[in-house]
Amino acid sequence: MLALFLAEGRELLNRVDAELLLLERAPDARNALDAVFRAVHSLKGMSATVGLTAATAALHAGESLLSNARDVGTLTMPQLTALLELNDVMRRTLDAAEQGVAAPPTLLVLTRTLETLVPQSRVTRTTRDRASAARAVRRATAVDGAQWRVDVHIDATAAIPQARATLVIRRLSALAPVIRIAPESDVQAEDDWDRTLSVWLGAGSDAAAIERAVRSAGDVVDVHVARDVEPAATPASDAVAARTVRIPAQRLDDLLDLVGELVLARDRLVCTALPSADVATRQALDETSKLVTQLRDAILTSRMLPLAQVFDRFPRHVRDTAHALGKEIELVLEGRELEVDRSLLDELGEPLLHLLRNAIDHGLESPDERRNAGKVPCGRLVVRATRDGSMVAVTVADDGRGVNRHRVAASATAQGVVGADAMAQDDAGLLQLLARPGLSTADTVTDLSGRGVGVDAVLSRVQALGGRLDLATADGAGTAITIRLPLSVAMLRALLVRVADETYAIPLAMVHATHRSDVSHRQEPASRHMVEIAGERLPLVSLRSHLGIPSSDDVSGHLVVLDGATGRMALLVDACTSQEEIVVKPLQKVRGAAAMFSGGTILPDGTPSLILDINTLP
Amino acid sequence: MSHRVLVCDDALFMRTLVGDILQQAGFDVCGQAETGAQAVAQYKALKPDLVTMDIVMPDMGGIDAVKQITLWDPNAKVVMCSAMGQQALVNEALQAGASDFVVKPFQPNRVIEAVQRVLG
Numbered sequence: 173m174l175a176l177f178l179a180e181g182r183e184l185l186n187r188v189d190a191e192l193l194l195l196e197r198a199p200d201a202r203n204a205l206d207a208v209f210r211a212v213h214s215l216k217g218m219s220a221t222v223g224l225t226a227a228t229a230a231l232h233a234g235e236s237l238l239s240n241a242r243d244v245g246t247l248t249m250p251q252l253t254a255l256l257e258l259n260d261v262m263r264r265t266l267d268a269a270e271q272g273v274a275a276p277p278t279l280l281v282l283t284r285t286l287e288t289l290v291p292q293s294r295v296t297r298t299t300r301d302r303a304s305a306a307r308a309v310r311r312a313t314a315v316d317g318a319q320w321r322v323d324v325h326i327d328a329t330a331a332i333p334q335a336r337a338t339l340v341i342r343r344l345s346a347l348a349p350v351i352r353i354a355p356e357s358d359v360q361a362e363d364d365w366d367r368t369l370s371v372w373l374g375a376g377s378d379a380a381a382i383e384r385a386v387r388s389a390g391d392v393v394d395v396h397v398a399r400d401v402e403p404a405a406t407p408a409s410d411a412v413a414a415r416t417v418r419i420p421a422q423r424l425d426d427l428l429d430l431v432g433e434l435v436l437a438r439d440r441l442v443c444t445a446l447p448s449a450d451v452a453t454r455q456a457l458d459e460t461s462k463l464v465t466q467l468r469d470a471i472l473t474s475r476m477l478p479l480a481q482v483f484d485r486f487p488r489h490v491r492d493t494a495h496a497l498g499k500e501i502e503l504v505l506e507g508r509e510l511e512v513d514r515s516l517l518d519e520l521g522e523p524l525l526h527l528l529r530n531a532i533d534h535g536l537e538s539p540d541e542r543r544n545a546g547k548v549p550c551g552r553l554v555v556r557a558t559r560d561g562s563m564v565a566v567t568v569a570d571d572g573r574g575v576n577r578h579r580v581a582a583s584a585t586a587q588g589v590v591g592a593d594a595m596a597q598d599d600a601g602l603l604q605l606l607a608r609p610g611l612s613t614a615d616t617v618t619d620l621s622g623r624g625v626g627v628d629a630v631l632s633r634v635q636a637l638g639g640r641l642d643l644a645t646a647d648g649a650g651t652a653i654t655i656r657l658p659l660s661v662a663m664l665r666a667l668l669v670r671v672a673d674e675t676y677a678i679p680l681a682m683v684h685a686t687h688r689s690d691v692s693h694r695q696e697p698a699s700r701h702m703v704e705i706a707g708e709r710l711p712l713v714s715l716r717s718h719l720g721i722p723s724s725d726d727v728s729g730h731l732v733v734l735d736g737a738t739g740r741m742a743l744l745v746d747a748c749t750s751q752e753e754i755v756v757k758p759l760q761k762v763r764g765a766a767a768m769f770s771g772g773t774i775l776p777d778g779t780p781s782l783i784l785d786i787n788t789l790p
Numbered sequence: 791m792s793h794r795v796l797v798c799d800d801a802l803f804m805r806t807l808v809g810d811i812l813q814q815a816g817f818d819v820c821g822q823a824e825t826g827a828q829a830v831a832q833y834k835a836l837k838p839d840l841v842t843m844d845i846v847m848p849d850m851g852g853i854d855a856v857k858q859i860t861l862w863d864p865n866a867k868v869v870m871c872s873a874m875g876q877q878a879l880v881n882e883a884l885q886a887g888a889s890d891f892v893v894k895p896f897q898p899n900r901v902i903e904a905v906q907r908v909l910g
Contacts, residue, residue, distance in 0.1 A: 217801070331874065
């Protein structure tokens with residue numbers, strides 16, 4: 173076994189040497205940093221196993237340093253020097269182990285040096301404070317909805333007790349809903365955690381099964397299962413300690429669903445009861461109505477998270493991409509603190525990454541090209557979030573070469589688009605051309621952005637969320653693309669339209685204008701034709717024929733002008749009913765007719781309605 | 791019939807060590823993998839009863855491998871092999887679907903206990 177350890181250990185040291193030299197020239201070479209980290213990590217595990225304690229400690233310090241360097245993205249010169257020294261000393265240590273003599277004493281000094289080179293993470297007072305606060309909570313509090321209280325004592329010698337606690341919690345959650353855990357997981361990660369854990373469970377299961385489950389997680393010294401009891405009195409200080417509570421995200425979604433239903437029920441009630449109500453009822457209705465609105469706002473607020481959660485992924489991403497493409501880029505993030513609904517946060521990441529990739533790949537020039545154009549060699553990329561009424565606007569702006577209108581127009585013309593040259597002259601038209609699926613203006617196909625620019629993917633994603641996309645670009649000066657999304661996804665401002673006896677909803681963000689129509693249904697051919705509105709010739713789609721409803725000739729109709737993924741169009745409907753705030757209910761994904769709809773909703777009068785996915789219109 | 795185990799670690803030394811511990815306890819080490827990608831491929835080919843998985847490996851790390859394996863087989867049983875100081879990664883692996891973990895330096899009885907807990 174020792175021979176194998178030595179052979180593989182030396183191989184790892186050689187690899188570390190090679191990669192460190194590479195890092196000396198490029199301190200931020202991601203792959204090299206990763207490789208060194210892995211090698212040092214492997215060697216640490218192996219050294220620990222053969223009992224080289226001092227070497228393990230030194231390698232552990234080296235690994236912490238590398239882990240930190242990976243977070244920061246670069247290695248400083250003193251760090252690099254110390255790592256090279258570690259490599260040399262480890263080589264001597266392996267030689268010593270082979271000859272059966274003691275490890276070189278320099279290992280201890282080196283460990284210290286490595287440790288001082290790691291920027292100290294703050295062991296904050298607040299976690300300590302919260303640890304003691306959590307203990308106070310556990311002494312006194314009974315938890316709403318909890319049936320069982322499970323106190324677990326994890327073996328003091330167990331490795332990574334926090335992960336053991338995770339296993340305990342997972343085993344328990346298979347038996348009954350976990351309602352509360354104390355202390356919180358970040359306290360469990362602290363060294364001074366006392367290895368005890370309290371878990372409150374909801375109804376279900378029995379004491380014996382709970383105890384078995386806890387013990388099956390391993391490294392458990394003691395379990396105590398009891399019915400959760402009401403506290404005699406909760407001291408005020410304990411109430412303060414429970415200021416933040418973790419709630420499963422699903423429960424927040426359920427709450428929002430419920431309050432959405434409540435808003436609709438209220439609207440229905442107001443619709444039916446208000447006209448005939450007496451003064452007292454009217455006042456009660458009024459008050460209830462206000463409270464429901466406040467409740468909804470409070471729930472929406474509780475779901476808000478800062479954009480930082482998405483934005484903070486960008487610096488690393490931009491650095492890596494820029495590095496791969498040989499570009500210099502300064503990234504500026506503005507509005508990280510702006511809060512949006514958590515469902516939106518999940519949805520924003522992908523489109524924004526896409527836009528960033530485009531900006532780096534197609535927008536920003538190489539340092540040489542920038543110098544030739546009289547610009548500073550380092551390109552500037554700004555991601556800026558601002559609040560725009562009930563929308564959040566996120567702009568990705570670069571100071572690169574700008575979109576080449578001629579090339580986009582030429583590419584679109586080649587695809588058979590009529591009038592592309594004229595469209596490309598203004599920014600809105602240019603965006604429509606860019607958003608055509610499969611449009612490519614890249615001179616060379618790069619593996620980063622693939623063949624197309626992918627604006628179509630971004631646009632359809634944004635529109636499905638009830639948002640819109642805007643473009644501003646100037647030749648040689650740069651490009652800015654702005655995504656506007658409603659702050660909350662689950663509620664949508666919609667235009668309600670009627671065909672036959674059905675009411676459909678269209679996200680208001682996509683509606684450009686509405687007009688009375690002179691187009692009689694009788695004249696309307698089944699195929700697509702054009703209509704002129706406010707001097708603009710637009711393709712005309714009849715919602716009746718789109719939905720397969722027979723035309724009737726006694727309706728005058730309205731035209732709704734829509735901005736879709738494939739451009740502006742006019743939609744012929746029987747009538748525009750009203751604008752409403754609707755709660756979006758997702759539909760099961762099905763093929764066929766249902767693909768025309770992006771969701772459903774219940775209208776104030778209680779009738780169900782489908783939300784049109786205008787991107788599926790012909 | 792003895793349980794079949796797939797051992798994944800980028801270091802041959804660690805693979806041999808874990809393999810020895812398992813074999814001495816009567817397990818059948820049916821395969822070895824050096825990278826996460828290999829682990830996933832081997833899992834699909836061998837369908838072992840259990841996997842021991844290093845966390846840090848080149849190519850594809852252990853956590854991503856766990857994700858892929860449990861995606862393919864939700865009942866897959868994976869024991870993570872971690873070094874000291876990897877709390878966060880171990881937790882991440884458990885969230886990703888790993889069943890248990892052991893910590894280097896390996897004590898044979900701890901390894902066997904974990905494996906038996908998971909299989910039992």
